Amino acid sequence: MLAGITLTLASLWYGKNHGLMPVEASSDAALVDGLFDTMMMIGTAIFLLVWGVLIICLFKFRRKPGDETDGPAIEGNIPLEIVWTAIPVAIVLVLGIYSFDVYNSMGGFDPDAAGDPGVQVAMLSEGGSAMPLMDAGAPKKARHNHMALGIGASPDEIGITPDVTVNVLGMQYAWIFTYPELGITSGELHLPANKNVRLNLKAQDVIHAFWLPEFRIKQDTIPGMESELRFTPTRVGDYPIICAELCGAYHGGMASRLYVQSSEDYDKWVQESMPVVENASQTAADLDKLAGSAEVGKNRSDADYLVSAAHQMGLDPQALEQLHPAMPHDSGLHASL
């Protein structure tokens, strides 16, 4: 009884005080941490129970020297077995529902996640006979014919356009960020605090994974597929951006920084970074401008146009050059752009 109370209190305390998570830089992070704390409490309780039994056995149920007899012939106990089946079932159900709820609040069920409205309309018109059966009068944007990948809008954000949209391109071994509305291309990600952000993720060569540890979100970027992450940074600061999927020799160096800034600082950065060409209609192709050097000189490698961004990432351009010779440089490589 006493042991039970101690075990419960210890588990509750450790679940709240493990100190194992980095700072929370968004409201999503707090949700995930709540789930993790709960799992730590339950996990600590199970750990203490199992290790407690083992340690008691180690001291109490040691065979006495010279005692050659057997222990009691207990072959089972159905009620006890039902209890230790039912309790894990209950734990699993609670954790399952809790996780479902957290995932929903984060925006995991947004049916339009990673959707490109333009493409959807095009697909709809080809949709054929099945379409009239399904809500013919419904607004067109509710339909989607693609897989939603990543974390989309949370339930209360659905239908609301994000304040900031950034296209993220993963390539060996860098992240390239383009702001289509502003015409900015950067090797670092700058975001205003407390604004809803949508990142459209793509990969150019191999699979990468875009991870923001302080925001507890991650999504693979897959060549030929689009995915998205939508969140609201709430804490000013600078945070690591990490590639979490093995992407080649220099995978460990594929990192960047995320700067969450007050709106004044963010606006200042935008002003400084705006391209000299003011024509907004050209900015959509801005990424091609960065990649353009490769288009012009057909024989140039990925490394060549990474060099321009290399100083921002703290890399040695020579190292990039050395890493790339084994890579094929098909023209198809740029098809996904």
Place this chain on the structure above:
Amino acid sequence: MTTQAEMSIAPSAHAHAERKWWHYFTFCEDHKVIGLQYLVTAFFFYAIGGALATAIRTELATPASDFVSPNTYNSLLTLHGTIMIFLWIIPAGAGLANYLIPLMVGARDMAFPKMNAMAFWMVPPAGLMLVLSFFLESPQAGWTSYPPLSLMTGKVGEGIWIFSLLISGTSSILGAINFLVTILKMRVPTMTIHKMPLFCWSMLATAGLILVGTPVLAGALILLAFDLLAGTSFFNPMGGGDPIVYQHMFWFYSHPAVYIMVLPLFGAISEILPVHARKPIFGYKAIAYSSLVISFLGLIVWAHHMFTSGTPAWLRMFFMITTMIIAVPTGIKVFGWLATIWGGKISYNSAMLFAMGFIAVFVIGGITGVMLAAVPFDIHVHDTYFVVAHLHYVLFGGSVFGIYAAIYHWFPKITGRMVNETLGQIHFVLTFIGMNLTFMPMHELGLMGMNRRIAFYDARFTSLNQMATVGSYILAVSTVPFLINAVWSWMKGAKATDNPWNALTLEWQTSSPPAIENFEVLPVLTTGPYDYGEHPSEESELPPGASPVLSGSSSGS
């Protein structure tokens, strides 16, 4: 039912045959020879895989990439993962199964002895090919070998990797057919399915998984080989292929592979605990059937490796629930084991220490396993050191502790000699400390933001990484007392009796080491496999000259 060693083995039809040392280097059809061949070969590869792990940890002792080049580092981690899984744990489990199943069910050999030998002899070429690729051009895409990266890191290395896995996968399938048929068809007539030792139950579950899963992996590898060598585009997005399909096919095998690696040891632990605690296994049927439930559920959880990949929300939720449910049958086993030793009269020998150490560390891997099943949390820690910690708690804490427990437990049967307990206990203490020191800090590393498979890392992670590196050196050293013990005890250890642990399963009712066809006369069951403890009525039932297992019970009340 036993041959109470009457000076020499009584003549039988096969007694003229005697086991010579060189038989162990031939295409021998004796399941005991094959079992040992598997175990020794697997241990050889374990040493190589361990050396690679030590090199990895040496690289990670400092944040900079200064011990090996980043390319070499990726080769190290790829070969370490592949060798440990396909050439150490799976063959070691197959070795134990080969040695034990016929003895446990009272058969003279496996159902298909030639196929059995063939299965073993596929392992050394597959393994050597893979290891030697290190000197030619080694694979660098990780043991998961996801395209398109695996199509870009070098044709030769990746090709060798694929063919090596195809061969060892074929070996695994042939072995599984043998286990299944032997267990189902070759038990002595008195052994009903519910009197079968639990090791056989877990091998039944394992064999089922191998037979369902491995062909799918083979399919994925063959398609990958076409993409790599013939320029097709099954998985290559540049030609319109889908790299996510590879991930599904790969994990359809490779998640069950975790259970293929750990279920045989669940079975071994269920054998070892009752013997050394002198109590019946607690809840025989629950433990037996939980193996089958784990096996079935194990087939429908694979996409939890892909929660951040190209998977839609409903799929993430489905695989979250199935994955969490696996905790239930696993919990049934763990609690059953604890209840088995509770109140027993436990002998703390090396086998029992490793068996209890198995429970202690495996449960940590189980707890983090349930955490990882929760999609929102997994999104944060996927592909981080948290996962590395989890998988090593399951596969090192589970499988490797289990293999050591099994080796110490059956060593007297296999060699006819006892192990040195002092060395065994030193081995246990070093392994237990080294293991926790290596892998416990990795939990925090992953949570705080250290991704896996990187040769260099943020300097703020240095101290935890150095702890892990020290732990890995302790682990490397811990194998020394084991090797000395195994070799010395085999040569010079005290002679073992036929049944030194007073165990009840059939392998202990024949000579140590068993004669070539195992049993002089096929045994007849008089007790269940775990009927330890005081059964007042049973003493009278014992036939004269039976094993002395229950003789002790007379002194109890």
